[in-house]
Amino acid sequence: MKTILNFQDADLFYEQLLDAHQGLSQPQSELFNARLVLLLANQVGDAKVLQACIEAAKDIPK
Template identity: 70%
Template sequence: MKQNPHFQDADAFYEQLLDAHAGLSREEAELFNARLILLLANQVGEARVLKECIDAARQLPPTTA
């Protein structure tokens, strides 16, 4: 699993992600996120790497809003 930044343009991706959520209800945004996660997971493909990503994400501290 890659843990160092690997984005070609992280700022552009973040902007695209924000734009994709514009005008969505919370439920629609959650469904969009689920679809996006599945599409990205399909790009990764390897079960071991996906498990490592899940484990790493669970270890990150929660954000406060």
């Protein structure tokens, strides 16, 4: 799993993500996020990397 910034343009991606949520209801926004996660996971493909990402995402600062 990559742990250093690997975006070509992180700000552009963030803007695109915010734009994609514009006008969506809460359920539509949650469905969009779920679909996006599955599409990105398919791009990664490696089960061990995906598991490492899941574990890293669960480590939420309190």
